[in-house]
Amino acid sequence: MMMLLNVAGQLDPSDSKRHITYGFQLDQPAAIMRIRFAYWPKLLEDDGQAMELIMESIDSYVAPEHQGPVREGWRRYLPLKNLITLSMDGPNGYRGACHRHDAEQSLFLSEQEASEGLMPGKLALGEWNVTLSVHAVVTERCSYDLSIWTEEADTA
C-alpha cells in the first residue's frame, strides 16, 4: 500500500459553490487506486435554521404568485443536506464523478473495473487530480477527510 493523498478540511456555508482540487503524483505502477472520502455532518438538524434557508430559496426561485402554497409546504424540502461530490482526473483525462448523497464513500479505480461513476482504465503514471465540488454547506461547519492510496493486485 502506498498513500498518495491524505487531507482533511473544514468548510462553512461560504464555501458553497466552490471546487477544491488536490493534485497528487502516481510514481509507481499500481493495480488498484483506492479512495476514501467522508464528510459530516450530512444533515442540518435544526428545523428553525432549515426553515429560514428554505424560505430564502422560495423567495429567490419560486414565482411570486406561487410562493404562498410553497411556503406552506416548506417541510417537503426537509432535511436540508450538505452535498460534496468527487471527481477524478488522471494524466490522460477525466475519470468520472461520484455525484450522490452518500456522506461516506469508498471508491476504487483499476484497469478493468471501477466504482460506479468512475471509469476503468490504465492507472497512468504522473499527475492526478481529485476535485471536491462543494454544492452546498448548510451547517455552520462541515468537516471532510479524503485519502487516496494504491494497492497491489493480490489485495483486491
Add this chain to the structure above:
Amino acid sequence: MRWLASELHTHTFHSDGRQSLRELAAGAAKLGFDCIALTDHNTMSGLGECELVQQETGVVIIPGMEWTTFHGHMVTMGLQNFVDWRKAGRSDIHEGISMVHGQGGLAGMAHPFRIGSPVCTGCYWEYEISDWNDLDYIEVWSGTFASIKPENQRAFALWTERLNDGIRIAATSGRDWHEQKHTDEPLSVTYLGLDDEPGTISQQAVRALAQGRASVTIGPLITMEAENGGTLYGIGESVSVHNGADLITLHVKIDFFVRRTLWELPEQDFSLKIMGNSGTLAQCAAGSTDQIYEFSIPADGLIWARAELWGIVKGMRTMVAFTNAIYIG
C-alpha cells in the same frame, strides 16, 4: 416518418439514481419507450454496458451527461468525447456549450425553474445566456404529470417567449427518472421524428432533436405539417413565404393509438389549438379518434406556429400534448 417514443432524462447508480442501466432500460421498455437518453450527473461511466443492454431490451440508448453544476443543470447528449463541466462560471456557459457542440453534442436546459440552492444547488438555471441560438432545447416538462406544475409552466412560457423573439429552439420533456417506482401520474413522452439519413437510430434521434423534430405528449401523438405553394414542411422546418398575403395550410394529425394500453384519458372533446407569435391562431374541438385537422393561417406577421391539445386529465384542465414549432419566413 418514424416517431421514436423517447425519455430524455434518466439516472442510474453511476450518479444518484437507484437503478442499473439494465433495470432502467427494461422499465422503459415496459412503459412503451423506444429510446432513452442516459444522462447521469457529470459522468458517462454508466454507458459501459450500453450496447449489451440495448440488445437485450431493444431500447435505443442515447449517450448523454447532465452537467450538474452550481449555476444550472444542463443536459448534454450525443457527444463523442467528455467536455469538462467544472470550468463554466455564471457568465461563460457559452464556452461550455460551444465545446459540447464541437464534440457533436446537443445542450439543453434541464428543469430551468426548479427550486435552487440550498434545496437543490443548480436546479434553477442561473447561467447568463447572451445568445439563445446556442442552446438546442429547453426541457419544458420535467417530472411526472408535468403540465400542471408551476415551474414547468414557467419553462413553457420561457420557450414561447424565445420563439416570439425569433429564436429557433426545441422543447422536450424529461422525467428526471431516478428509480423504478410505480406512479399513477401521467408520464410524458418526447417523440423524435427520425429521418432516413445514415447513422444509428441513436444518432438519428439526436439529429431529430437538433432539428427540432419533436412532439411531446402524455397520451396521443400530435404531428403537424405546413403546406405552402405545394410544398410540405414538417415540425422544426422553415416554411418559405414569398408573399405576405399567402395562406399557409396546416395539417394536424392526432394519433390515439401510440402506446395505447399505457395511458388513459377520459372520453371527451379535447380542444386543439394552433398557437403562434400573435397568440391563438385557430381552435377547434377534437374527439378521441384518429383524425387530421386542417387550418388556413395567414402568413402575414407569422414567425412560428405549433399545435397544442388541451383536455381534462385527472379532473384538471391542462395541456395534454404539444408539437415543436414550424417556423415561417
